[in-house]
Amino acid sequence: MPHIRLVEIDEATGLLKEEYDAGIARAGKVFNIVKSMSLRPGVLRASMGLYRAIMFGPAGLSRQERELLATVVSHENDCHY
Numbered sequence: 895m896p897h898i899r900l901v902e903i904d905e906a907t908g909l910l911k912e913e914y915d916a917g918i919a920r921a922g923k924v925f926n927i928v929k930s931m932s933l934r935p936g937v938l939r940a941s942m943g944l945y946r947a948i949m950f951g952p953a954g955l956s957r958q959e960r961e962l963l964a965t966v967v968s969h970e971n972d973c974h975y
Contacts, residue, residue, distance in 0.1 A: 901932035910935040913942065 903924055906914045910932055917924040931938035949960055968974070 898930055899933060900926065900929040902929075906932070908935070909939060913938050916942070 901910060903914055903918075913928070913935060914924045917928050928938065928942075931941060949964070950957070953960065955963070
């Protein structure tokens with residue numbers, strides 16, 4: 895079975911710790927989808943920036959419509975995130 899090493903919260907330092915702290919502030923926890931990028935903190939930061947731009951930036955869809963769209967796509971992809 896494939897295995898991805900995940901850096902746990904208590905192991906995180908520097909940029910990764912900043913991203914984990916932001917995740918905790920945002921959601922009260924660090925989701926495994928975030929931890930899956932823990933070996934590449936710069937990639938994690940860029941990915942979170944893209945997410946924020948898509949979900950919170952100016953767009954033709956409201957914030958609620960974007961969340962609904964994300965939920966429907968996740969459901970169709972059988973993804974609980």
